[in-house]
Amino acid sequence: MSTATLLAGGVAAGLVAGTATCTAAQGGLLMGLVDGCHGRDPALVGWFLAGRLASYTAAGALLGLLGSAVSLPPPARAALLVVAGVTVVVFAVRLMRRGHCAVPAPADAPSRYKAPLLGAATILVPCGVTLGMEMIAISSGSPVAGAAAMAGFVVGTAPAFALLGYVLRRVSRTRLARLAGVVAIAAGLWTIGAGLNLGGWIGGTPSSAVTGPGAQTVTVWATREGYRPAVVTARAGVPVDVVFKLVDRGCTGTVTIDGRDVALPATVRLAPRPRGSLRYVCGMGMYTGFINFS
Template identity: 35%
Template sequence: MNYWLIFLTGLTTGGLTCLAVQGGLLAATLATTAEKKDRLHNAVPTLMFLGSKLLAYTILGALLGYFGSVFQLTTPIRIWFQVITAVLMLGLAGNMLDLHPIFRYFVIQPPKWAGRLLRGQTKNPSVFAPALLGIFTIFIPCGVTQAMEVLAISSGHPLSGAIIMFAFVLGTSPLFLALGWLTTKLSESFRTKFFKFASLLVVFIALTSINGALVLSGSKYSFDHWVWAFKTTFLSTASASAPTNDVTINVFNNGYSPHNFSVKVNQPVNLSLVTQGTYSCASVFTIPFLNITKVLPPTGTTNVTFTPTRTGLISFACGMGMYTGTINVVP
């Protein structure tokens, strides 16, 4: 297994998506600790956040690798995971925009017992809030992080699982360091504008998470179905690919190719899923309507066979509903 590629995934795609989901937590915490104007300790909260997060995910990776198939993430669990994550993100955005006092309950706070314990050991207990939040991020992972967790499970070994999560989270760290620097160094007016921008980005990611849940549930109200309806209604003259029941799908870190194709009804369909250094959520291939889920190796070929019994549209997606495609079943 190429752990260097996992690190690069965290440095690029993983860093951006995790920053959108978890960056608000760090920014909100730094906004409170920055009130002390302590130049010496400006970097400490960010480092505490990243250090505890790295440790927590490394331990989690070891546990996932140890238990292996025991913690299989079924499609219903993924759907609820998506919905809960979206609600948390919307609440966080509401708090960042100061829309209503009720949204303060969505901000993770350290337990009172931890505050009392730490208060007797340090003159600056607020520094430990980022550390606790770094640990709590295991409960609100971004889509790519969840794909890494699935990869850690499929490794079936504690050491492999730990290294997978360590390499990935380490790769996401530079962007969080940049966020911490911006939050503590920039002016108050610019910081306020940055928080507004970040909150809108969190809302967008939350809506994307909700759409992912709809895709995984096979709902006709997902954005993908709306796009399909638009194409079939207004772009019916567009050229369509000839139906073939033997399809090779290249699985990339940013989606599938081809992602739209046609097959014939009542005939066996063979999908050859080809991966090459693929570590994103695209490595978890699912067809919700057929209850098919395959965890793909980072590099290799996996075959999926089924027989469609009726015409119409069948959607497929990655494990988090981020990357999607459509199978058009024709007579």
Template identity: 30%
Template structure:
């Protein structure tokens, strides 16, 4: 898988920090401040390790499903459709990160039903007192409906490989890590950086550029 794809996934995770904090802020607060005291760093890391593990697992699953399209030449049109869909999603993600379009957020509605089933399980784990509990809570947190997550999952589906799909989602998860870990003393600085219009526009255009580049390759431009 091209390194640019991994870099794009990481950039989506990092540049979407404002969205991540908005979506996950309540959960981060609930996990960080329990019984009136701040949770230790080890538990914070365990929460996010569980969350990223869920992203990686989901990427492996959809990549495995997508690999079916690569088993036979008769499924070549499906391969092409998945490739084109992934490039379009990259473009839409880039426009969202640049603050120019919010179409990807429609995808969040799709995961609502799953989260309503998992949310009670998440609540039972609170208050978290141990690392295994923190890992379990983080793993459930990873299935919170998120348009950014679902958009990168489309690229994982088009990768046609469980390993590549997992790698894409791992890169995305690592990109979200700084913002969610830094909701404490560094939150203000990172939030200002992520909200800077120039930073958002530049990051969004880079991500969208990957999508346009992929479409150009598909149409044979630049070969």
């Protein structure tokens, strides 16, 4: 696939699929630009987007050059989601405590440095569509093509981030800042929960060993609302092929199962397992499914 095609495809993916999911997952980092009186300069949103473009382009080039060698494993992504969620909560609390400023102060040098750094940090909080674009960059086998795919994706999502930045700046000048802070805290807690879910650090089901002959197949459908059926049953002690069929493009298009990321549609072969439950999640930790072995 040509570089121009990957660039255009990235723009289309950002406009059509990435706008909602990425602004929801990463938009909380914009709270750092409306913290206090120095976040009112509209140019700071531009710096934020510039930092985002730089980090995504560099990541795309590395992915195209080195392939999966630079892809973060699920536990590392889960830890980053937790850290990002905590950061969003901290920004939100500081915004609520500061209140509004009668006279907005001009952006200072530290703010101009912070804006691109926050934008660059969005690469550490991938949305579902971002993971799909990263896999495209890996499969391209070219640093130029990988960079083009990721850069196009950032360009496609830029209008939504610019609009969100404008809304946040306007809200921060009013009494609605407290309401915005509450919403941001909720988003931060949701991000923390997604990270804990992705890392498998929420709950757990004990199991006991069992063996048996034969093989089996179970089918799971990936939709925008989650995995259907959410719980499937398989026999313990025998191999199982989990056939993931993709209904809609979105977060569920990438599944983390048995410690590995898989782009859907795909069939995942699992070795014989003991009695108990195996949990799998989407690449963002938002949606969960279970395979009960009995």
